[in-house]
Amino acid sequence: MDTSSRDNAPTPPLPSSLSWDTDRLRAGRDLWCLAPGDQDSDRLWAAAGRPGDEPDPVWEALRSRVRTGLDVFGFAHVRRFFPAEPAADLVQEKEVTERAARLVRDFGAIVPQNGDGDLTQVLRRRPGDPEEIGFHCDTCDFLVLLCLRPAAEGGATRVAGAQHIHDVLAAERPDVLALLGEKWYFDRAGRAGAPLVHTPILTTAPDGPATCYYQSRTVRASAGHGGRPPLDAARVEALDVLDEVLNRPETAHPVMLASGDLLIIRNSRVMHGRSPFTDAPEPLHRRVLRLWLDEETA
Template sequence: MTTEVSLSPISGPSAWRGDELAGSTEWIYVLGDAERAELEEAGRKFVADDPDLRTVNAADYPLDAARGLIDECARQMDAGRGFVLVRGLRTEEYGDALAGAIFFVMGLHLGMPMEQNQLGDVLDHVIATSNKTLDDPGALPSRVRDRLPFHSDSSDVVALMCLRASKEGGASSLVSGTAIYNEILRRRPDLAPLLFEPWHWDWRGQDPDAPADTYVSPICSYVDGIFSTYAGSSMIFSAQKYDGVPQLTDAQVELLHLYDEISQEQGLALDMDFQPGDVQWLLNYAALHSRTEYVDWPEPERRRHLLRLWLKRDVGRPLVDGFGKNVVKERGAEEQKPVEGGAFRIAAAVVPNQDWGN
């Protein structure tokens, strides 16, 4: 394994621009009838079996007709653009339990579901449960309606299923980490090497039960010719409040601001309007994600509601030692332990905790 600092532009399918993809549908996988029928059958069996979401595995729900779908999602995440949008599920006809079961079965075939919160839930929600904004203390990004900054999640893969769309806005935004790096390299080659150096990240801000205040990871990894990204400047800035964390240099602060500015520039990101039944699979190492601000429907039952999976996906991707998510994701490998309040059966797991984020 060879670890390098690349000061040359990175090429390949992960170096895409949103304005180049927006006019095409090459990133959308439309389900065929046989694929959809098999997924629905697997989902109905899953609901009837009612397995524990922490221990169920893919072998219990084999896929044949949908194998091409799973293989294409894997290919795009591992060696392609880093994401794919799957369209064609009829979630409005299913009810949330069946929709969630289909989503979970797909996830089992693409990786190992991980815990996402202190309750140990492996199926979580993106839904506004209050009128808080990101400026409010304790506000959870998944439970507000604000536009989110681009960031990486604490997993190899993050997946979203749209159960219900917003009244206005709420597009899912993706941006290529490779494209951001190339643009930084073009504009400020003097700052680019800093991306490969260690940075302190606010661990306790992401997880109140974290074993330490911070962890350390570079923003970029380039190993054996494979480029990877782990980003989210807010967690770097918030780590500055802890004792013992080195203060950011002027150059580091300038780089973080430049990174965020480039990610928001017109044409770089791809905005996709989620429709009910859409499922987005994203490799966190290839692209960052956010969403646009949105307006909800007044009726609680019509609120914008996405289901979320975090997956551990071990395909031997070469990374520098201790690369961001490798530190956090180990919690998903802990022995199963009793957790009060967690939802580990599909019928309960698809119902959001209305107190979460209030």
């Protein structure tokens, strides 16, 4: 499998744990950024179109490498997971969705993304959408994004590792880290899953990696309603400090998806957001297929 897309600049040593900043991420690029060659990409596309067949050896090898990226960094980026031409063709959206679902189901069962029970969504700009989406975690084990067509400019998916954020706060603001380890309310009424999530934002188990659950707008909007306490000054400051750390250049890494690229993120280890973008005129708008996967229901 071709992995020619590499950063040749001098880089620091690889991390020995799930704690990474952007320098360490660049050093480990071959573990999370995978580039199948043209023939392998074509084989993946063909194999995904044959439901019920034996797993293709190319996919089996790629799946193993994706697992490595998820284990070490909490995410994996596969370039040209599908050939760019079919992914960009809007006539093929339904077929691309079906084929993508067949392959990524190895990581978990596809679960609804909203209260209407939709198992897939194609993300595109809609009236009222924010220019930029802040860091957050989706309410599932794995987020899968498959780029059908990128924006004309911008629109990177930004990723930030929970362990690095934990380590920064432990060194700079242990008081904030302690508050983030307490339980916070996330009111998710009308969306898929539990209507109310009451959980820490950032925490660690004994001898385990840091885990995260965060939705900046939701946690702020959920306070003071339905009998829940409002945010006091200390908690407001804790959220502000977290957002500042998340948006530091050494914390946030932009991943640009080209047509046919796939990104899979483990939500308990990595927060993600989206940078602003400029769209081309219709019918060439940015379109990204989104799937949610849960391991326990696989």
